[in-house]
Structures are given as C-alpha cells and as structure tokens.
Amino acid sequence: MGKNKVTLNDVAKAAGVSSSTVSRVLNHRSLVKSDTLKQIEDAMNSLGYIHKNTNTEADSHDNAAVIDESPLILLSIPSNNYQFYHEIISGTYEAARVHGYYLITSQLALDPDSDPVFCSLVRQMNVTGVIMLNNVSEKFLNEIQAICPVVQCCEHNDNTAFSYVGIDDYAAARNATDYLISCGCRKIAFLNGPLSYMYAQKRRLGFLDSIKTANLTIPENWIVSIGEIDYDMAFSTCYRLLSLENAPKAFFAVSDIFAIAAINAAEQFNLRVPEDIMVVGFDNLEVSRMAHPAITTVSQPRRQMGYSAFELLYNHILSPDTPTSIILNTELIVRNTTARFL
Template sequence: MGKKTQPTYAQLAAASGISVATISRMMSGSSRVSEKAQRKIVQALTSLGYDPESILPRPAAEGNFILFNIPNLANPFYSLIIQGARDAAKRSGYTLLINEDAIDEATIEAYLMMIKKIKPAGLIITNSVSPVILNRLDTLVPIVQCCECNENLSIPFVTIDDAEAAKYAVEHLISLGCKRIAFLNGPLSYKYARNRLAGYTNALESAGRKAETELTVQLGEINYDMALSAAYQLLNSSNRPDAFFCSSDVYAAAVIKAAKKVNLSVPNDIAVIGFDNTEISSMCTPSITTVNQPRYQMGLVGCDMLTERINDKTLPVRGMYLETELIVRESSTRRPV
C-alpha cells in the first residue's frame, strides 16, 4: 500500500475545528500553539488516518541543538566541515554540539541512551556506520550522513565521488611519467577508502597497468607516524616507488618527511599527491598537490539538509555529491618524461 499524501490545512481545519493559521504555525514548528490546539490537531490527523509522528515537526522543546558526531577530533579534515555546519546551524537558530564517538555494535546501546537523554533536534554523522544502526538511529532522531554515507538508505547524505577524485589524481601522476605509484590508504572499513582504492586501481588499469600489492598500503587510521613508517619502508625497498598517492594530506606530509630522511627529492625523485586540501598541504615544504574537498560547503549543506528535515519530515530524501578539484602544487611539478 502506498503512503498517504500529507493532508491539506483545510482538511485539518475541518476535522479539528482549529483555524488554518494555527495549523500552519504548528506545521512549521512554531511554539506559539496552545497545548489544547496541538491535541486537537493530533487527534484530527489520527482520525483522518495519518501518523502524527511522521508529519508533525519535532517540537522545539526536544532540543535547540544539533549533535555533530565525528570519529576523530585530531584529524584536521573535520575542521572546516564543523565550521560550515556550525554556521548553518546558527543561521537556523540551533547550537552545534560536537561529539567524538564510535557508533558501532559495541557502543550503539549506550549511544541510543545518550540520544534519548539529551534529545538533540537532529544528528549529523560523519562516521562509517552500518545500515542497521543508521536505521535504528533514524527512527529516534532526524539524521543526515556527511562524508561517509550509505546511498541506498532513505537517509539524506552529502558527500563526494571519491573514486572519480582518486582516479583523476592518479592520472595526473601517470601524465608526469611516474611508473611505480604507491598508494597509502586509510582503513577499508570506511567507504571513502574503498572507493579511493577503486579509483586508484581504475586509473592504473586504464593506462594498461596493474595495481601492485606491495605498493598498496592500508593504514589503520589517519596517523602521521604510521604513514611515516610505511613510506620509509617503501622508499628503502629494492624497487622503490617514484610517486605516492595518499588518501590524506597527513599521509602525504609523512611521505615528504620520509623522502628527506633517505635523501630523495620531492618532486624530482618522488612525486606526491595528498587528499582533502587541509592546511598542512600548503604549509609543507614542498607544498602538497592535493584533492580539494569542499569541506566547508559539505558541512553547510549537510546541516541545511538536516534543519529542512527537522522542520518537515515529509520532504523527499535527497543526496548530494559535491565537486572536487585537483590543486597542483610543488610536490608534483615535474614535467612529463
């Protein structure tokens, strides 16, 4: 059976005896509606065969703040996303509360209890979360997925095309004449890492090459020291790479440090590309070629999507892919050979 369309204000007015103006205020989330009028509107919705919870906006009394969940506060990637979300939240009359927490099978029950206790108006999730857990959370609080997402769920999302961005970056290295392109990647439990691996592999295969297992390193987290150790081992191998594609600017900075330790020049001996266009990419010497993610816009759009959903649960679920751009800097300025 298909879902019923939303009732008109005139239908609700006739069934409840409440004016269209008052119904309009309640449907827009206004607090200027008496409890008696609210009860009559809820009763009218029920009598007309509608589920009030799926139609009425979340009351302001349930929280005037939005919870923004990230997996790792130390990762500089999130700074501009948080700033964009904070600006959007403030513009809509909400405060943004930052929470660093895992959301998985081991933590979900405690996390659900926290949500019930603090009652945020909505939740922005940047973590990699299973579909089962996302659906459980979505029954409790309006959600938007940001960066990491499952596009197959009925939950809004904003992200980028990681595979396409990675492919373009690796093609840039191929155009420079690089023959052995190493890839320092994040944990494959994250969708971005799986998609960037696919883009890396696709670029090599399109150029008639195969991805070499010994050149592909999966690191457990975005961590400078881990990346430094991995890069140092690769650069000291008998058949060292002549380029690195890194799924984080943090990794790329570590590669540059490792190259200096073994007296190799970036970009003359080793070309390096990072990802995210965080502050570290322009602060390094040499500066790092990187894939720019519109991080501020991602936070802004994600929070706007959420406030729209808070105010109107009947809006169709939508997803958005933002454009990326390769920012060419000193770490990959060799001329093609």
C-alpha cells in the same frame, strides 16, 4: 515554588508524535497540519506548559511548566584530532546559527557496543536531529531515525535510505592518479585508509581503474591500507616501501597527513621531491600549502559539506520527505610535489 521543566520528549510522548514535530510547532507552527497542531497543543495544556513568549500574567503562575525548547543538533565525528573535520564542524555551526539551533559534537568512534550508549544520549539530550560523520551500519542509522531525523556527511552508504552529503571519491582518486601518470609516473604506491570506510573503498577503486587504463602493473604491496589517519604509521609505511629493492617513484595518499609522511620519508633516502619522487595528497588541509614543498592535493569543499549537511537535516526536521543526496565537486590543486616534463 519553582517551575517544573517539561521537555520536548514529554510533550511528544503525550501527543503521540515525534519530538521534531513538537519542535516544528514551537518554531514553525504554520507548517504543521491543524489536527496535529491541536493534538500537540492539547498535550502541552495537559502538562501545564506555557510558552516562553506568552504574556507576563501567564508567566506569573508559579506552578506552570516551562518547556525546554531550544532545538539541539548532535554532530557525531570519529575524532577531533584529525584536522579534516575542523572545517566541516565550522560550516555546520554556521548553518545552525543561521537557523537558531544549538550544535554539540560527539567525539566517539562508534561500534556495536557503543551504539546503545549513543542512542541513549540522543534521547536524554532531547536531540532534534543528528548529523553523522561516523562509519556506521544501516541498522544503527535506522535506530537513530526512530528517535529523530539523521543525515550522513562525508562517510555514507549509497544503498541506504538516508540523506547524505559527500563527494565522488572514485572520480577524485582516478583524476589524481591520472594526473600523476600524465607527469610521467609509472611506479605509483597508494596510501589508503581503512577499507571499512566507504571513501577508502571508492578511492582504491578509482586508483586501480586509472592504473589499469594506463596499462600499468603495480605490486600488491605498494597498495597499503593504514589503520587510521596517523602520521607516524604512514611514515613507517613509506619508509618500508622506499627501502624495497623495487621501490615506488610516486605516492598517491588519501590524506595530506599521509602525503607529508611520504615527503619526509623520501628525505631520509636523499630523494628530492618532485625530481626523484612525486606525491599527491587529499583534502587540501591548511598544512598542505605550508609543507615544504607545498603539496599537490585534492581539495574537498569541507566547510560547504558541513553547511549543506545541516541544511538537509533542517529540511527533514521541517518536512520529512524522501532521501536526498548532494555530491559536491572536488578540485585538484597542483603545487610543488609534482611536475610535468622533468
């Protein structure tokens, strides 16, 4: 007769604890209180559980149950098409490997209709923790937290009681805009992402505060929120702006994809970059240095963001505590789409 499979959720339900606590017993039992440890071990015994590392004599019992104890982390991203996420995923995988965890990605743009589906997925897959890159509500985060620990990465809400890893989007955008102004730019258009995202709101505010401090006036139609990080949509937007009688002479784009679109749109009007028009991007994607000309951009430590998000989650799995926020530094990488004193 084959062995029965007992999941972490089965043991957790029988013991009246969370699945992450059961995982802690299996991997780091020294960190678990003695009374909780006994409670979980009693549940294991009642379910016929025998640990994989027990002796061969115990393993020979045909009716013994074997627990599926491989710790699994779910990384939720809006889409795998955007190059921005690749380094974050790589950093997260590396941290998971170091700690002996498995990592899977969910490529789903979450909304109220899909939230129950995602929570059901977390339960069915017996997930030990979730790293959330999606833009989701506090209510949804609480629903996930009721199942397992969750950490936000990149996109986060400062006002929620959840740990997160991110950057100072406001300061990064303001610094980039200040730099364009220092290059002599006075007519700067802003290519933003959807304002439903926190990063877009903060970068917009950083841009506007820089413009205000410099006593510049920017037409409202130069400040554009594009529905997604999409080259074709950005190219159409830039082409329209450059067709205006009062056209911008510089672009600050919240994505390197948008910046490339601005460069190529400028070429359609025989505008030279940076002599006739300057461009600053964001993210320091690999394509930003391969573009012609190479793009001045804000560099995010994306690999470090993924690694740090996993480390935060790992700490919460082992020892739930108060929320922790990690704000990583950005750097303005000056390349050939900007120049001073032309």
